[in-house]
Amino acid sequence: MKSESSAPVNARRLEIIDGCIQTFMRYGYKKTSMDDLARSIGLSRQALYLNFSDKATLFKATVGRVIERLREAGQEALGNEAEPIEARLGRAFDEVHGHSVGYDTLDEILETSVQMVGPVFDEFEVTFQADLAKALQVAGVARRWKSPxxxxxxxxxxxxxxxxxxxxxxxxxxVYRERMRGAIHLVCRSPEQLPSTA
Known part of the structure; x- marks a missing residue:
């Protein structure tokens, strides 16, 4: 028999998960109640319990969904070779990190994720950095630096x-986007193209 957390996610459960992401982000795991989650998606608490047996199960499903969405959005942004590499990098970072700027709950959510789901965000970081490196390689950015x-x-x-x-x-x-535009611009230029400090 499958456990609830390994059961297939049907369209209704997916809609609930997507609707709960912002509530978990706003309040964090510890301060969010099933009542808060039900209210945020326009369900009764009983209807929410029919789909998820408890807050922990819903949170685990939400973490999995967030990782899936981050991976898809990052890969889509980086894979659009019709755009210049700087634009693709900017959009990828905005998709992956830009939406979480300003949430005081982020550290608590990440810590709870590790305790309940494992190092899924760390694993995502490794994959995303590999996708970034591939995009930079294909665009020839490292070659511009002329250093092995x-x-x-x-x-x-x-x-x-x-x-x-x-x-x-x-x-x-x-502010995050502006700072990342600067960092991306520095990385994507060769040293000869950067302004002289002399």
């Missing part, structure tokens, strides 16, 4: 670290 030490993987790691820092330090999504 500057690899696409190194540039991807630097951009990802910048994004994580700006996500926590930016006061708004627009």
């Amino acid at each position: 030490r500057v690899t696409a993987e190194l540039l991807a790691a630097q951009l990802y670290a910048a994004s994580k820092g700006h996500k926590h330090l930016s006061s708004s999504a627009e």
Whole structure:
């Protein structure tokens, strides 16, 4: 017999999960009640319990859905080769990190995710950085630096670290985007194209 967390996600359950993401983001896991979740999606608490037996089960399903959406959005942005590489990187980071700027609950949600689901966000980070490196490689960004030490993987790691820092330090999504545009611009230019400090 399948457990509830491994059961297929039907359209109704998926709609509930998608509707609960913002509520978990706003209040965090600990402060969110099933009443809060039911209200946020226009259901009675009883109707919510018919689909999910408890808050933990719903949270686990929500984490899985968030990871799936982040992966799809990041890959879609990076894969659009009709756009310049800087635009693709900007859109990918906005999809992956931009929407979570300004939430004080983020650390608590990530910690709870690790405890309940495992290191799924860490695993996503590794995959996303590999996707970034591939896009940078194909676009020839590392070659512009003319150094064997500057690899696409190194540039991807630097951009990802910048994004994580700006996500926590930016006061708004627009500030985050502006700072990431600067970081992306620096990475995508060769040293000869950067302004001289002399």
